[in-house]
Amino acid sequence: METNRRSIINILDLSVDELDHLMDLADDIEKNPEKYQDRCAHKQLATLFYEPSTRTRLSFESAMLGLGGQVLGFAGASSSSASKGESVADTISVMSNYVDIMVMRHPKEGAPVVASMHTTVPFINAGDGGHFHPTQTLADLLTIRRTRGSLSGITLGLCGDLKFGRTVHSLIDAMLRYPDNKYILISPKELRIPEYELDKLKEAGVEFEETKSLEDAIPKLDILYMTRVQKERFFNEEDYLRLKDTYILTPEKLHNAKSDMAILHPLPRVNEISVAVDKDPRAKYFYQTLCGKQMRMALILYLLGLDK
């Protein structure tokens, strides 16, 4: 497959075979890190972060450094030429001359599409506003596969902000490609999943239900995917303050959960998962960040054609 200049904007840009290959590769990276530690020697990754995201940026940088490569970039629009009014297209055209592979986070939706039109090296979207964040979904998929042993036959609970939560939409899009999964959508009515996403569940003919009650849903779940109500997605502070504490996962709420349920969260959390839950063996959200790093390593290797 042609991978040079390939752009990954949406999780659906990767086929199921490619997803499976990346997860296999991540598993091999975990087992044999020394095999990969110099694979990207003399290769450079640019991290172009137009809005703050310490976690995702450092995950990519750590991934590239773990492969023996080098990183350069900026963190925040004020430290980039965007503050002088340079377009995404121009920045990408210039950066294409400097590096072997690029990662970009941009607050505006569709900025990665512009980047993909101008890049001459592989390009990865690290989040564009409330739109797509494919490498978070890669982390989620690997965490689910490792904790459940498979991506099929799972009852997946998605809780919190299902309206603006891009990670939720991407995860559903990805999981719909694997058979026999059920979906339980847990949110207040103001943060219900959008109609277009519901339509996908209906079209796929999968079993799903919507509920406001985390307590009612929790005994049925194999995976509980918690999300943060994100302040930056609201135009109105009042709405944010009213909805931010709707669901808080506590050890008490976990009493009725299955003993092998896994709790995931794209992080950062604010208060939707009580710190007391961290000690519970079902809490997998920090492990998820390790999966994220390994999937980013796998994706970098694959896009550079260095996976074999």
Add this chain to the structure above:
Amino acid sequence: MNVDGIENGIVLDHIRAGKAMLVYKYLHLDKLGSQVALIQNCTSHVMGKKDIVKISEDLDIDLDVLGYIDPGITVNYIKDGKRVEKKTLSLPETLTNVLKCKNPRCITSVEQELPQVFKIVDRTKALYRCVYCDTIVRSEELN
């Protein structure tokens, strides 16, 4: 009311009544130096009422825009007073710089030199998707 036929140019027929001004606007007919006739609410056997636009110039018109405004429009090319070609339209696959994305979070809201590109997602409902942010727009949003 009589409007003369044209010797050379284009007759846009079967325009849904009331849409002629949109055709005039989006084909930028105000920029032409030649004669343009815009006839509203003509009697039509098939449509009841229809609009017609006559342009006395062999213009390279944007059929995609026209198809988007009303896919039922017929385009008649006239030479020496006779029709030499007739084209029917359909909704175009891609629309460039016709619609504007209304999503305030779209990259086109801050980088205004980017072309506004939309792709069709549903022909029966005439729905288009912004290629950047995936926001869906409906045809009636054109004005």
